Amino acid sequence: MTTKTLPLADQDKTACSTPTKSTSTTNACRMCMPLGACLAYTGFERTVPFLHGSQGCATYIRRYLISHFAEPMDIASSSVGEAATVFGGEANLRTGVANVTRVYSPAMIGLASTCLTETIGEDVDSMIRRIAHPTEGLTAQTGQEIPQLVFAPTPSYAGTHADGFHAAVKAVVVEQAVAGETSQKVNLFPGIVSTADLRHLLEISAGYGVEPILMPDYSDRMDGSSAARYDMIPEGGTTADQVAASGSAQASITLGGLVTPGVDLAGEYLAKTFSVPHSHLPMPIGIRLTDEFTDRLSELSGAEMPTWLAKERGRLIDAYIDGHKYGAGRTAIVFGDEDLVVGVASFLAEIGIKPLLVASGGRSGFLASEIARINPDLPDIEVLDDGDFNEIEARAKELKPDLLIGHSKGYATSRRLNIPLVRVGLPIHDRVGGQRLLHLGYRGTQELFDRVINTLIQVRQDESEVGYSYM
Amino acid sequence: MTEVLAARAGQVIRSGVGTKKAIDCEKQSVAGSVSQRACTFCGSRVVLYPIADAVHLVHGPIGCAVYTWDIRGALSSGPELHRLSFSTDLRERHVVFGGERQLEDSLVELIERHHPAAAFVYATCIVGVIGDDVGAVCRTVSEKYGIPVVPVQSEGFQGSKKQGYDAACEALMTLIGTADTDGISKHSVNILGDFNLAGEIWIITEYLRRMGVEVVANLTGDGRVDDIRRSHGAALNLVQCSGSTTQLAIQMQAKYGIPFKKVSYFGIDDMAAALYAVAEHFKDPEMLERTRELVSGEIAEILPVIEECRRDLEGKRAAIYVGGAFKAISLVKALRLLGMKTVLAGSQTGTPDDYEYLTDLCDEGTVIVDDSNPAELSAFLAEGKADLFVGGVKERPLAYKLGVAFCDHNHERKLPLEGFVGMANFAREVRDSVCSPVWQFAPRHQANAAVKEA
DSSP, X not given: OOOOOOOOOOSSOOOOOOOOOOSSEESBXXXXXXXXXXXXXXXXXXXXXXXXXXXXXHHHHHHHHHHHHOSOOOOEEOOOOHHHHHHOSHHHHHHHHHHHHHHHOXXXXXXXXXXXXXXXXXXXXXXXXXXXXXXXXXXHHHOOOOOEEEEEOOOGGGOOHHHXXXXXHHHHHHHHOOOOSOOSOXXXXXXXXXXXXXXXXXXXXXXXXXXXXXXXXXXXXXXOOOOSSOOSSOSOSBOHHHHHHGGGOSEEEEEOOOOOTTOOOHHHHHHHHHOOOEEEEOOOOSHHHHHHHHHHHHHHHOOOOOHHHHHHHHHHHHHHHHHHHHHTTOEEEEESOHHHHHHHHHHHHHTTOEEEEEEOSOOXXXXXXXXXXXXXXXXXXXXXXXXXXXXXXXXXXXXXXXEEEEOXXXXXXXXXXXXXXXXXXXXXXXXXXXXXXXXXXXXXHHHHHHHHHXXXXXXXXXHOSSOOSOO | OOOOOGGGGGGEEXXXXXXXXXXXXXXXXXXXXXXXOOOHHHHHHHHHTTBTTEEEEEESSTHHHHTTTTOSOBOOSSOXXXXXXXXXXXXXXXXXXXXXXXXXXXXXXXXXXXXXXXXXXXXXXHHHXXXXXXXXHHHHXXXXXXXXXXXXXXXXXXXXXXXXXXXXXXXXXXXXXXXXXXXXXXXXXXXXXXXXXXXXXXXXXXXXHHHTOEEEEXXXXXXXXXXXXTGGGOSEEEEOSHHHHHHHHHHHHHHHOOOEEEOOOBSHHHHHHHHHHHHHHHTOHHHHHHXXXXXXXXXXXXXXXXXXXXXXXXXXXXXXXXXXXXXXXXXXXXXXXXXXXXXXXXESSOXXXXXXXXXXXXXXXXXXXXXXXXXXXHHHHHHTTOSEEEEOTTTHHHHHHTTOEEEEOSTTOOXXXXXXXXXXXHHHHHHHHHTOGGGGGSHHHHHHHHHHHO
């Protein structure tokens, strides 16, 4: 396999046929920034996510993530009330930090703001300095050892959950990364992927002898085992030492990383600050995009693809061939996070299923150009930026695809239009195991391929008057 | 025993232990306590959202609308507008320049697209801060389309769900009394505080129909705007989920002279008591007779199920943490009927009266808790050796992680738990979870087994 360097997505926004935009949003295809930040923070060891805002934000996000991960998800809140909205929320933040420290004994509190506290102009950075101040801060006041406090600004109106996720990862890296003699380690920024994806990324990296620093890694915490005792902060997550070492890693890889303009990536920060070379790769879904990823690992490690992985790749190609006729001429609509839909659309293209519409609630502005860059042979794909399910469903009625591929929020559309939904991404709250679906690598693609093709086969089988038992 | 934050010390008591003291409640959540509560917006949304022929427009950035999209199984027998999630989806430019224009354009767009009977506009946290005059926009649009466009002052930071309930009741009061009440029977009620989860209100309505009672309006499960507008013509208000709509009942009594009764439809005792209360209110001997027949017939039908489940559940221990304490009271009784002892009874937003009743009702030593959190709840579960946790989505992973059975008594229930048939469903669901063979593998049970062997 040859090594290709992938440039950043084009800076020009490719023209695409976007349906008429509504003023209002109906059935959003995205979540809010604080949700992404909270999820990212759970991927750092002994970290408690903490939202500076009204109590509802933390609770709603907990509820939402619990229905996907089926794991406890504790998010603290400064519980800003009417008085704090008028006079400022610093006292609430201070009390909140003290209480979380007391009950959870965290190593780090991952703070993120909300619409409310951003709009009333809270200067959280300054507040943190005062709370952590050696002589006037909480420690001096209460005798408590205060955990590390990091902060990411995440007002819902400024971006999506994916933006909040990357903002939080960057906040941790800015706080913890230090310079050092360049090591053989590789920083790996996976973006929002499943717990199974995170585990698989570690496995693949290890296969090349690469020691990855996976930031964040919530694979244990958000997919843990049954316990005899309740852990206030479940084990797992990227350690502070690992993040510290990210400043001296030999390279960084960001998977996806399509963010709203104005949001910086941790990989870019490390490149600027510590000159760690940064490559921006699409999510490794499908053979071509997984090859990009494994080629990069090979290049960084000087190692060949491990045998087990080469076999997985071989089996995937074999499976593509075995199943190709079931997908031939079929069509799909793909929706979800920008990074994920780029990968899924490219995967579909390489197995002969045409993605008629690729939709996302994201608004990086690069979705169309990124898909076009990876799939130059697919000229007339519709791409919907900043979309909602009102628009997706309207297009689905017109385009009549054979499949919908996306998260559980597409179920209502799938049901109304009687188009099967293959579930990928987040949230998946109407199936067991959404948190541990594998999407990435040859193995993840294999699982996705089987699910996609079997869905098509089942439709054909169900529609058959004969009821063939071999399809 | 778990450490309760000093600021919360008064919000945890034990029934019957030491000197009797009242629990602290109706307080703002303590910062950093990881409360299970949501916010004012949540309270308003919960109460109003089941009105199925209205547009429910969340005015704010996207999060609040996303997290409340179709999360409750509030069923409708007709239109299902309430199952769509509408948002003005405010962006940075609106925060800077104001969101009134965005609100007005959104309302116009959605009203022309869906032709609703009314629209509710929920103000979220930042709306007041950026200075939008939601009331003025609502008036303009209402005049243009000739339908009620009702502002709901539900900024999240105002407090807990309770303030949101009040804002919702205020919004409802603007609809009530705006339509003709001709032809309403003298034996008529409104059903308040039932949200028709899993079709529960249809069970209650059917009981009332068999008794000879007309239901004028559902507030708000399977609710319709036009019914609500004439609900001041009903002779009696039945108030369930007392936290959410008692305020509305009080206001309707003051303004329209409609008496109300607080009822619960959970469990055999409370369900029967609710129906008898209605029959007694109307002082109609024939209705009372029909009610007796109905109750005895229904109970006879489900008793075998209850008895069968009780055989498996006798002596097991239950923990309860729900939204309102009034529901916890019914649950303690229902669990007792199944032979189960309650070791923890708590709620997010109980009132002093509810808690006092609950404390008296529970066995000695039961933990009574207001506005609790994962740290406390997990400790109480372990300490009370609970076999079952009854709660909502956020409580489920706590229970499961610790190897404790679970019954969803909140948003996500798919089987009706109200009415007599609901009690049978509850019994089966509790048994299915408590008696599942999977627990034998849970570390907690293996640890217990090892202790027993030793």
